[in-house]
Structures are given as C-alpha cells and as structure tokens.
Amino acid sequence: MLIWAVLVIINGLAAATSPPQGGQSLLMPQNITEGTPVSLPCRLSGRINWFRGAKQIIGDPRRQMDRHGNLHFSYVDVSDTAVYKCSRASNSKVKLVNPVHLNVIKAAGKVKDAMPKLQYSSGTTHVTLGQDVTQQCIFSGRPVPVVTWYHDDNQITETARVKLSFTSVTIKNMSEEDTGTYRCIGKNTVTSNSHVVNLTLPVQPNAELSTTPAEQNDDTTAGKICIF
Structure with missing residues (x-):
C-alpha cells in the first residue's frame, strides 16, 4: 500500500x-x-x-x-x-x-513582474580533458528570465562542440582552454542577475592538494519544497 x-x-x-x-x-x-x-x-x-x-x-x-x-x-x-x-x-x-x-x-x-533570482546552479565542477560537461543556472522571475552565458567575459555562442539550452551550456570533448570562470546572466524586463560557476581540472599528483569538494552547487531543494 x-x-x-x-x-x-x-x-x-x-x-x-x-x-x-x-x-x-x-x-x-x-x-x-x-x-x-x-x-x-x-x-x-x-x-x-x-x-x-x-x-x-x-x-x-x-x-x-x-x-x-x-x-x-x-x-x-x-x-x-x-x-x-x-x-x-x-x-x-x-x-x-x-x-x-x-x-x-x-x-x-x-500579478506583479519579478526580478530574476537564482534557484539553482551547478557550482564548481572538476572536469577531465576529453569529457562532455554541462553547466546550468536556473533563475526564477516573471517574465521568465532569458539566460545567456559568458566564458572569461566572452559571450558563448553555439558551435559544433558547444550547445546551449534554456538554462545550460554543454561543452563536448573538453579542452584545457574550456576551463575557467563561466558567468550566467538571467535577464527579464525588470532587471538582470548573474552568477559565477567554474570548470577546473583535477589536481595533479605532484601539485598541492586541494580541499575543494568534487562538486559544489547552490541547490537547496533537497528534501523540501522551496517557495521563493
């Protein structure tokens, strides 16, 4: 039952x-x-x-x-x-x-329009060269925010290796040049809001040990309904 x-x-x-x-x-x-x-x-x-x-x-x-x-x-x-x-x-x-x-x-x-606010981000992600990786930012807001992505301050556009969806960017066959800081911007007719996520390579055996967890994210929804 x-x-x-x-x-x-x-x-x-x-x-x-x-x-x-x-x-x-x-x-x-x-x-x-x-x-x-x-x-x-x-x-x-x-x-x-x-x-x-x-x-x-x-x-x-x-x-x-x-x-x-x-x-x-x-x-x-x-x-x-x-x-x-x-x-x-x-x-x-x-x-x-x-x-x-x-x-x-x-x-x-x-119903009043509302500014974009971050609901979820994929946070800092450790990647391996050659793998496919997706970074995601989800914003609340009314009207629905449009999300654009930037890598090192350059706006990301679709290519054969890079695919964009409503809230995410997927990079195929990761290269070292793809690592670094990514900024997502959620924008609607009220205003805009931004958030930073990172793609990093794993620490080499002879490098200084890092205490950064394998994945950090801003997801606070586990086990409950969140009403923002």
Missing part, C-alpha cells in the same frame, strides 16, 4: 511529517499564490522524469529540471494546479515518488 507523506508549510518551506496511522492515504494540497517561484525536490538518482498527473512534463523555459532531478518553476500559474511526481525507469519499470499536490491560488490583484 502506498502511503503519502503529509507536508506542511513552515516559514515558507514544506516539511514532511509522519505518515497517517491506520493505513490511510493522504495527499495534502500545498496552497501557493500564482506568480510564486517553486522548486520540487526528487529523492531519486539516475535518469529522472517528472509527471503532471499521468502526463510526462516536457521542459520549457518556465519549468526546468536541474541535473539532480529537482523541478523548478520560474513562477506558477493557476493552470499549474495538479499532482506532481518524479520517476526513474529501472528494469522496464517506472518508479514514481515524491507526490506533491500543488494548488495554485489566484492572486488578489494583478
């Missing part, structure tokens, strides 16, 4: 409480006002997909999934009211977890 976790809002964040007794199944709606940015966590690993009801979500500029499988809304509309679940396919079976019932409430007045 599937037991839904009950979630309650505490200081703007959803926290899981103990499941109900007696084998009951409950899924409490999370009441969120339209125009609010929301991040939904997924506690699975591997190749993740998200479902809205029974329909798989296809990424668009307003709804983006980070590389840990968490789903981010730049802002929510009333039409986003639904039950959301993340999934991982394994041995021809699909495992659905983390059901969340979003109930988006219409705002009392006109």
Whole structure:
C-alpha cells in the first residue's frame, strides 16, 4: 500500500511529517499564490522524469529540471494546479515518488513582474580533458528570465562542440582552454542577475592538494519544497 507523506508549510518551506496511522492515504494540497517561484525536490538518482498527473512534463523555459532531478518553476500559474511526481525507469519499470499536490491560488490583484533570482546552479565542477560537461543556472522571475552565458567575459555562442539550452551550456570533448570562470546572466524586463560557476581540472599528483569538494552547487531543494 502506498502511503503519502503529509507536508506542511513552515516559514515558507514544506516539511514532511509522519505518515497517517491506520493505513490511510493522504495527499495534502500545498496552497501557493500564482506568480510564486517553486522548486520540487526528487529523492531519486539516475535518469529522472517528472509527471503532471499521468502526463510526462516536457521542459520549457518556465519549468526546468536541474541535473539532480529537482523541478523548478520560474513562477506558477493557476493552470499549474495538479499532482506532481518524479520517476526513474529501472528494469522496464517506472518508479514514481515524491507526490506533491500543488494548488495554485489566484492572486488578489494583478500579478506583479519579478526580478530574476537564482534557484539553482551547478557550482564548481572538476572536469577531465576529453569529457562532455554541462553547466546550468536556473533563475526564477516573471517574465521568465532569458539566460545567456559568458566564458572569461566572452559571450558563448553555439558551435559544433558547444550547445546551449534554456538554462545550460554543454561543452563536448573538453579542452584545457574550456576551463575557467563561466558567468550566467538571467535577464527579464525588470532587471538582470548573474552568477559565477567554474570548470577546473583535477589536481595533479605532484601539485598541492586541494580541499575543494568534487562538486559544489547552490541547490537547496533537497528534501523540501522551496517557495521563493
């Protein structure tokens, strides 16, 4: 029997409480006002997909999934009211977890535009020469921010090796020249906001040891709904 976790809002964040007794199944709606940015966590690993009801979500500029499988809304509309679940396919079976019932409430007045704010970044990534690597920045904001990327202050454009998506840049066959500082800028009609991520090579055996973790990221969505 599937037991839904009950979630309650505490200081703007959803926290899981103990499941109900007696084998009951409950899924409490999370009441969120339209125009609010929301991040939904997924506690699975591997190749993740998200479902809205029974329909798989296809990424668009307003709804983006980070590389840990968490789903981010730049802002929510009333039409986003639904039950959301993340999934991982394994041995021809699909495992659905983390059901969340979003109930988006219409705002009392006109929904105001909002400046871009960072929801997620891939942070500092250690890379190996020749591998493919993706760096990602997801911004909240209304209208949805457009993300542009810079490497050492030069704007990145698509090439045979470099691919751009709504929120990420993917570099194929990494070379030493590709390492360094990358800056993502989220911009909408209100203003712009920027964030810095880094691609670095691993420390050589005869070099000074580094205490930098293998991956640093600004993802704070693990285990909770984040309402920004």
